[in-house]
Amino acid sequence: EAQVTQNPRYLITVTGKKLTVTCSQNMNHEYMSWYRQDPGLGLRQIYYSMNVEVTDKGDVPEGYKVSRKEKRNFPLILESPSPNQTSLYFCASKALPNYEQYFGPGTRLTVT
């Protein structure tokens, strides 16, 4: 089954404790992206990657890191999480040159 997976689905952590949210897709898509979703603000892009070893900042990259060492994986790293990073995070992928994105199930992160 073609899909985008994320882990963990729920995470509660404390300020400053490094964490990684994994994202994997099995559709051989070149493009992958991370979004955060907050009430009233919609989907805001954090980082995206056009292909292996190619990553770019989105609209809200501060406090986040990503890497794209393999085509299928695009982990999101929070080196020192803060409470303002409490949010719902979505990973997405798509095949170029197309626009339609396929989203993962989401990761709800709470930083206390």
Added chain:
Amino acid sequence: GENVEQHPSTLSVQEGDSAVIKCTYSDSASNYFPWYKQELGKRPQLIIDIRSNVGEKKDQRIAVTLNKTAKHFSLHITETQPEDSAVYFCAASIPNSNYQLIWGAGTKLIIKP
């Protein structure tokens, strides 16, 4: 840069009535406009899209219209049903951006029984 505004933020309609959600965009070079539906606790999923060479597109009870001159596009849902309750996001393509999208803030559609 490109900006997308979406209205209303919340829309409540009686079951069976029609619902209309509107988005405006700023860059006249945008050429692709999708609508995504996000049910409670679920991921966003594409429900319909339109390209700039078309004025209207329909798929059963949903339709999207595009007015390039005015730079706005709308989602129309007819004969609304309880399963239409969700958050709807519009988006617009960012020209010369490797197929990037800019997103509206979302509309929460509530269908009243």
